[in-house]
Amino acid sequence: MKQLKIVIVGGNGFLGRHLGLHFQQRGYRVVTIGRTVAPGPDSVRWDTRTLGPWAAELEGADVLVNLAGRTVDCRYNEANKRQIIASRVESTRVLGQAVAACAVPPKVWLNSSTATIYADTQGAQPANTEASGRIGTGFSVVVATAWEQAFRDCLTPRTRQVALRTSIVLGRDGGAFPVMARLARLGLCTPQGTGQQWVSWLHIQDFCRAVEFLATETEEAGAFNVCAPNPLTNRDFNTLLCHELRPLLRLPQPKWLLEIGAFLLRTETELILKSRKVYPQRLLELGFDFTFSTCEAAVKDLLPLQS
Template sequence: MNTGNVVIFGANGFLGRYLTRHYLDQGREVAAVARHGEGIDRRAMFLPWDGRTPGPWSLALEGAALVVNLAGRSVDCRYDESNRREILASRVDSTRAIGEAIAACKVPPRVWMNSSTATWYRDARDRPQDEWSGEPGEGFSVEVARAWEESFFSAKVPGAVRKVALRTGMVLADEPGTVLEVLRRLAKSGLGGRMGPGRQRVAWIHMEDFIGAMEHLEQDMLADGVFNLTAPRVPTNAELMRTLRETVAMPVGLPAARWMLEIGACLMRTETELVLKSRWVVPARLEAEGFGFRWPELGPAVADLLERPGVEGFFGRPVKRSVGHRAWVSPRRVEPA
């Protein structure tokens, strides 16, 4: 099991809250760095920051075992000029500030994992995209992804600091306000049909496999560079929505044509790219290293999450949950038979 202090940036976001609970349940000390402490487990040490400049939080990096940067403004918005600037700056500036703070450490952290996105790859409908042969895409989201990684890998930190960029797909979890909750509600209401053509691929990963992959990458002293954090089986949008309908026992699902999605996105202040781009992204490096996915198939993964007792409001009923989330011990390497 991995040990040592963990520093999580963007700790008040969905992934940050989940990871904070997980590492605390493992008995590790966690410094939770965010603009505000709302929603952060009280067992963690909360440290405020502005997301742009080094500050007192920098002291938490001294001798840390793991630094995880999840900071970045949500892309679930309209891509107007103001939001574009904020989306880009929130990722590049936060990464630069962390790099400068690590460079100033007397005892630098062992591992620095930085968020990235599976959107880095092109709209792929002909073949899967992996870390070795995948091709970069075009457009604003891809420009952000490339600038984000460039800021990370160009940071001049001591050579002993191992860097890992996490090109993550859609993370499915039993948490309120996440994409699974939104999709489940659509399916439950009879609106869970295919979106657009339905042939676009959806890169996803179960939250437990996301955590398991991070533990694997922290433990593997040779793991560095880019890793795709996605499940090995990548369904189409039509398959995803059908799976959700089957899970909630809804026999019908009205499809949404592209023009309908455009109107809906405008009303909801978001972008259709989030559902129309084909993200056929596979975890070639994780699989090559023998990482064992507990949830490689979408159907069992969705069924598992939707059958869990969620927090109040997730399934429309109040359910109590302890402060700490249940610990997940991931498989490490699958030994050959």
């Protein structure tokens, strides 16, 4: 019996490492494509822009997942903006060329997008679903819409295409959560700004399970919100961290102080102040069952190994 194969582009990062292990445990041959090569025969280098020997790995693959893209954790100056957009659009375009050239192309291609494509959603406004969500404005939305347009422009009639509008993914060994927990221990587990902005999130286990579900349990295509079904406010999220970590001090975090901190850390306050209220309607309608549907359960699972 032929071994199933998944190709993960950008597979050396936090999400890619977890996704590779998840599919490896399910018997897949996991091939990673990245700008650096990891130890072992199934790691291939590419430059993110041009076709090369790496493209042969797509031939006959069962699943292709593209996670490539420059980090947005930086100052939004013009040079960084260009690099952020180009890293996503160019990598998606060249993957489309590689898939189109395959004699036996991948059965399904899941391409990263982001839940920040939706508008800043305040208060009691309904959460954004794939069907009724409001597309927002600003740089993060420009990035997301350009990314998804590049994906849609790829002509791959024999390969099902799925755009992953992923929220903040929480894990104990990468992404934003370890930083959040470390700052919370120092007393920074208070509302950031008003604290009324919504936080859409997802446990790393459910991210991997959702990718597997969309790759193997459905024939649906298009955009999917990949987030837990229960967003919460920034105030409530920080209250969870405070309850679990019990710091000696609780330091206020007004917007003006966050702006100074973001400048010193070479990042942007939008990453914590934009209100992201997103609901995974399509996943739930298809029967996907979240292991961690509440943030309280996710935080309790992730924090014990933080100490």
